[in-house]
Amino acid sequence: MRRGTLLLLFLIILLAAGASFVVFWPHVDSGKPLYGVNNPFTTVLGLDLQGGVRVQLEPKPGQANINHDNMEVTRQLIETRVNSGLGVKEPSVRLQEGAGASSIVVELPNFSGNQQDALNTLLKTGKLEFWDTGTSGGLQQGAPFDPSQYTQYNPGGKPLFTGNDLDPNSLSVGQDPQTNAFLINFQMKNNGASTRFGTFTANNVGHYLTVTLDRQVVTSPVINSAITGPGTIQGKFTQTEAQQTVNILKVGALPVALQQTSSEQISGTLGAETITHSILAGIIGLSIVALFMLLYYRLPGFLADVALVLYAVITFAIFKMIGVTMSLAGIAGFILSIGMAVDANVLIFERVKEELRAGRLLASAIEIGWKRAWPSIRDSNISTMITCAVLYAFGSNFGATIIVGFATTLFLGVVISMFTAVVVTRTFLNLLVPTGVINHPALFGLPADVRPSVKVAARRNSTV
Secondary structure (H helix, E strand, O other): OOHHHHHHHHHHHHHHHHHHHHHHOOEHHHOOOHHHOOEOOOOEEOHHHHOEEEEEEEEOOOOOOOOHHHHHHHHHHHHHHHHHHOOOOOOEEEEEOOOOOOEEEEEEEOOOOOHHHHHHHHHOOOOEEEEEOOOOOOOOOOOEOOHHHHOOOOHHHOOOEEHHHEOHHHOEEEEOOOOOOEEEEEOEOOOOHHHHHHHHHHHOOOOEEEEEEOOEEEEOOEOOOOOOOOEEEEEEEOHHHHHHHHHHHHHOOOOOOEEEEEEEEEOOOOOHHHHHHHHHHHHHHHHHHHHHHHHHHHHHHHHHHHHHHHHHHHHHHHHHHHOOEEOHHHHHHHHHHHHHOOHHHHHHHHHHHHHHHOOOOHHHHHHHHHHHHHHHHHHHHHHHHHHHHHHHHHHHHOOOHHHHHHHHHHHHHHHHHHHHHHHHHHHHHHHHHHHOHHHOHHHHOOOOOOOOOHHHHHHHHOOO
């Protein structure tokens, strides 16, 4: 037996053990962890299966820029904030037209944690502004800011710099090496803002540079020297607050200021019965495919069934580890990928059987059969992955989160199925080579007279 085959078998066993731990080991939420060891991964269910929270956001009164286009831009920015900062996936953020002003309805699946603080983050307009407040003293963090008191330093009562002047790629959360306080790293854009900022700070050493967010003071430090490169925004941030502020600044300010008018918990639109039916459908589908492979391909079919079970466990483990949201559409993509997972096995087995009928030895038949089946396996799976990528892009751009979930699970399933078919099934087949199992053609679904001789096999191998 080849040394590489034993090494692959060992890696497959380790992979199966790790995946089984993620899928089957008890999680702390389900009771006491087994032997005191906790499984940190949970299954993330979608809004249709588990429910969540629904929030209605309406424009604050007195704004002159409330129109359909600005509300749609606001909706898109709210959706981006949710995806990047709240730790939930497949949210529903839609624009709701009414008899009066439009509103935005946000539905967040499986939303937990300090919900009100996180929702308040969504409501922040996100207008970051830099002001010169002179030499009289700094302003207290969190205090409201009145630009009319500092018009002598800020012509026209307008900020000297805004969040639009920041380079989004430079925004990150950092820590002060001396105090360990959390801060925000930033740098101005290279379109002239960086030069203007350097000139301003060089000419106003000793002045207070007050940074406000939605006209509330974030920090008000003294300018000690010219800032020509990266800078920091320091305040009494927690790590979560600093990260939320960074997310807001990266997304950009909302064109319409919003206020929360209602909030309620909602239950899943489909519920536990649908989950049960989906699991049952997956078990039935897996069982039918496994039975077909066993009856038609005999021993190789049994090995494919083992690989198929391993595929299902590995795939679901990856779903839990990376936090894939299992909505009904996502479950459908997963179940569909189970049926597609045997495609590569069928192609490989048929090629191997052809080589065995031609008189080759088992080792040669496996090697040549796999090489001849690989182009078809590669092309069919790549075409499916391209389709998934198109569906994912379509769903992301048009807010169709159901399509995104389906495309994600199907794409991951196809990728993992290629691994299990090409690596796992092939390794299992190679384990049969030294056993002499080819002396029993019925185990491969072949006629009893298919018994390749060493001479015939050697002669045929020399022509390959």
